[in-house]
Amino acid sequence: MGCYIGLDIGGTKLLVAAANPFGDIIKTVRQATPTGLDAGLSTLHEMIREVCDGQEILGMGAAIGGPLDYRSGIVSPLHQPEWRNVPLKEIMQSTWNCPFFVDVDTNAAALGEYVRGGVTCSKLLYMTISTGIGGGFVIDGQIYRGKNGAHPEIGHQSVFYRCKNPDAVMCECGIPDCLEALISGNGIRRIYGKPAERLNAEEWAEIAYNLGQGLRNLAALYTPDTIVLGGGVALGAGDKLLPEAVRVMKENLILTPAPDVRLSTLGYETALWGALVIAEKGI
Numbered sequence: 442m443g444c445y446i447g448l449d450i451g452g453t454k455l456l457v458a459a460a461n462p463f464g465d466i467i468k469t470v471r472q473a474t475p476t477g478l479d480a481g482l483s484t485l486h487e488m489i490r491e492v493c494d495g496q497e498i499l500g501m502g503a504a505i506g507g508p509l510d511y512r513s514g515i516v517s518p519l520h521q522p523e524w525r526n527v528p529l530k531e532i533m534q535s536t537w538n539c540p541f542f543v544d545v546d547t548n549a550a551a552l553g554e555y556v557r558g559g560v561t562c563s564k565l566l567y568m569t570i571s572t573g574i575g576g577g578f579v580i581d582g583q584i585y586r587g588k589n590g591a592h593p594e595i596g597h598q599s600v601f602y603r604c605k606n607p608d609a610v611m612c613e614c615g616i617p618d619c620l621e622a623l624i625s626g627n628g629i630r631r632i633y634g635k636p637a638e639r640l641n642a643e644e645w646a647e648i649a650y651n652l653g654q655g656l657r658n659l660a661a662l663y664t665p666d667t668i669v670l671g672g673g674v675a676l677g678a679g680d681k682l683l684p685e686a687v688r689v690m691k692e693n694l695i696l697t698p699a700p701d702v703r704l705s706t707l708g709y710e711t712a713l714w715g716a717l718v719i720a721e722k723g724i
C-alpha cells in the first residue's frame with residue numbers, strides 16, 4: 442500500500458511516524474536528538490527504516506527549527522548548533538528515493554492543526570508557548586509566508602505588559618519588550634526565578650494578562666478565525682492561563698472581531714502531524 446513518513450526534528454527529541462494513505466498513523470518512534478550532525482542523520486535513517494517496515498515510501502515531510510529555505514530544503518536549526526547549511530532535502534531524496542519537503546516546525550504545527558486539529562475555519566493562527574514562542578499562519582490551507590519567504594516571528598512583538606519584576610524583562614533577541622521575554626518558559630524563569638509549573642496565582646494572572654495583550658495584537662492585525670495555543674507552558678497551564686488571556690484580548694479588541702482561542706488537541710504531536718500533511722500534499 443505504501444506509506445508517508447513524517448519527521449519532527451527537535452533540539453532535544455526526534456519523532457518519526459509512518460502513516461497509511463488514509464492518514465492514519467501506523468507507527469511512531471522517538472529518540473533523544475544526538476548532538477552531532479552525522480549521528481543525528483543516521484539516527485533519523487534508522488528510525489525511518491523502523492517505522493516504514495519495508496513498505497514503499499510515497500512521500501516524506503519534516504518539521505524542524507528555523508532558519509531554513511523550504512524551496513532548497515537547506516536547514517540551519519538555531520537550537521542544533523552542529524546543523525549548519527545541511528542539504529536535508531538532497532540527503533533524504535537521494536537516500537530514500539521519494540519526494541521530500543521540509544518546513545519550519547511552527548508552520549508544520551499550524552498545518553497539522555488546520556488539517557488534523559478538528560477545527561474547520563479559513564484562517565488559523567497557531568502559537569506555541571514553550572521555552573520560546575513561535576507561530577504559523579494558515580490561510581485556506583496554505584502557509585502564509587512573508588518577504589522572500591521569511592517566517593513571521595509572533596513572539597517578538599511588543600506588548601503592553603504588566604510585570605512585578607520589570608528589570609528582568611529582556612528578550613533573547615536583544616529587544617526589551619517582546620512577548621517571548623514575558624511569557625515563554627525561558628522568560629518566566631528569568632522574571633520569576635522558577636519554572637512555569639511553580640508560578641502562583643498572582644504570577645499566572647500577569648502571564649495571562651500579557652498573553653492576552655499579545656493575542657489582542659495578533660487578532661487586530663491578522664483577524665484570524667481561530668488561534669490555537671500549543672507548547673508546554675500553554676498546555677501545562679490550562680485554566681490558569683486561557684480564560685483570563687481571552688478576557689483581556691476581548692476587552693482590548695474594539696474594532697476587529699475576536700477569534701476563537703483554544704488549546705491544541707494534538708498536544709505535543711502537532712508538528713509531527715503537520716510533517717505528515719506536508720509529506721502527502723507537498724509545499
Ligand SMILES: [Zn+2]
Pocket residue numbers: 596597598612613614615616619621622
Ligand atoms: Zn524578541
